[in-house]
Amino acid sequence: MSLGSNDILSRTSRNKLYIKLVEPTIILHGSPEDSLGCFLRGELILNLTKPTKIKKIELTFLGKIRLFIPRADGEIASSNNFEEREVISHTWTFLNNLSSSNIDNDSDSNSNKSIHSNNSNKSLVSRLFHSLSSKKSDSSRYTILKKGIHTYPFELFLPGTLPESINTNVGRITYKLSARVLKSGVFTKIRKSQHVNILRTILDEWNQGKVVSNEWKNVCKYEVSFLKKAFPIGDCINIEMKLIPKDKDKYDLQYVHIDLVEKASYNLKTRPKPNVQESTICGIKLQDFIEEWTDKDSNNNYSSHIFKFDKNHSHQQQNDNETNRDESLNSKELCYHETISFRLPNSSFSIHPTYTSEPITISHDLKFLFCLRTFTNNNRLKYKKFTLIVPITIIASKCKDDILPLYYESENDNDSIISTASWDEISFDDVSLPPSYESSIYGSKNNSSVNLGVSL
Template structure:
């Protein structure tokens, strides 16, 4: 008989936590989630532990004289918290029966914790959750990790209305060329696309536009705090997107793709003073949090983003000239949802966080995923990526149904301890059949609902 190992998953309400305000004024945030263990058959274990840890790593080269250098590396622990869901006992094992075993957890994080940040080869702040199933005797343990991102939004940043207003740069270059580069907003989120509208109009004869380079860059700088980096700031930049577009022939309108496969629309009309050029670009923003960082200007790390344009022109004499333009871009965490109105924060319309509801939804999602896996073809299954985030829309409807039937209390203070074990789904009262979930509402987080 071949033993099948457990399926170990760390499901979070959100793996991107946002702290508002500087370190000395922020109220912090809350990390919430559920550890789920699925067993196809019973297993003997010694303990089940979940660990949340945060570390800061710094590295730089310091001159020692005579042209020699030495590399200095430091690592410091920022936070460590343990949840002993099943505590180890001396010379004794526990038996986990087949089925689902779920353990909810919650941890308030103080506002003075540094945000997740990375300046390549110099500075790195990293947070993660690690679940460990310790097995008996000399058998190997089962482990699972999940990265948690912590970002900070300062209260001194411009208002939201000013960030979503269109911005543009337009001018005349030496009375020879008029240019206009605009975007509909300065604020964007992970996975968005930046639409850029560009117009070039030559004002003199003999001036020919050759090509345009567009670069989306991230700049990260860390300061010499507490004597780090030998008293000097360290910087690093990386290119997130790059494209080059050549001007088409006169009088042609083309719909094509750039060097990265993104759609580009260009138009070129004949003109006595030269060939004007209208260009529309679609600049993609990476979806993954580890590929692009949020803008920040407080603390040790300063992160900013820019769209840089370089236009190359040829004069009548054949001399090449470059025109440079820059547009600032602000990357922020995508909001979880809108704040409820005052009338919605009354009676049964409030949606407080309840770990039991999360467990209920997770089990239902697992059943739906299993049914979808059976009904999908192998090609569709490869394209479908599993999601470990919590569906707030379904959870909100479950919360309403639970509050109306008085099956689950909406007061978190009366909920059992977070270290309690929720037994197998076959014996849990939460595993009963439920009506279909509507997609009309969503469960706000604690940061969004301030009345319970």
């Protein structure tokens, strides 16, 4: 396996250590219960400017959960006060001469003690002899690597139950590769580390639409629809909103306020209850709406009749409106209709992906505040407000390129607001499977551990 870095490394003027990953961002597909996991693959590259005595070469992959401990009022006072535990740990040992070194050191110390007990005044000859024997034993404590580039490929299976990488003000989950080379002489260590970003995407939530419809206190009927349930950070949420007052002469829609609310909760072993923090990420206010007159539904099934959307019959509907333009408005209903584009912030610092794990949970809701104006019997102005909360899923922006685009049927369903997604059949005959779990995990001098069941 070659990652094309030989030309860059050959021009360096000093010893260098590099970590090159096949996939810098690891994406887990599906929920923790359904995900099959994936592989972490790469190369550890050591560039030597001259023949060098190397004692040990090792690489460690470590995942940690760190939760910050808040004050009594729930605020995070310092990032130095935290709880931490390991999620996964694995070590590759590519070269190790330290085991023989430890044996030699023990034998040397024992011989020194015996010589000292027999003769406290050692002669010059004995000291020279001991020095020569020590130099001979030193040669077995290292391996001389020639000048040039030395490549060590590595691979590790990552289970689908691993929590994703996240960094919030309440805690973080990080994964890191750390390489270390021990050599003889001055400046005996060469180190290199690199963070590994693990993300998760759920295809079902991405491709499924959502429709929320109801009636509020016999005042109005409303419907809010989305083409999908999951949205990448920085993406635009397209919302189809419709509202029909029960009495068009008594109520009219003044404005709609939409807020994106993020709620983060985390569990500490020192606290009996989870700590919850809620914040409003962004919001918009709408005051201009399209007013449409629609036929009353005798069955009161406005979701299937009033709100249906059929492009093929749009011209016919216009002709019908012209034909029936003299019809009494008493047989019509006033519908406030608007297509809304709600832009998510394109910053991983201001908004985080929706996240569910044992220590940290992050959820997102779109909060709709509807305000209707009415007049009392005394002809006094009065406002009526109600709130609609719709849960949505936010995913990392890097997951957007990993998801197939939506495909729609050519003919719209007359009883549905949104088009039904259809997927082409996919053949898996030519798809090559990854190496087996055993061949990637078990090997000489490799140690790994996964810890997912320890609660904080």
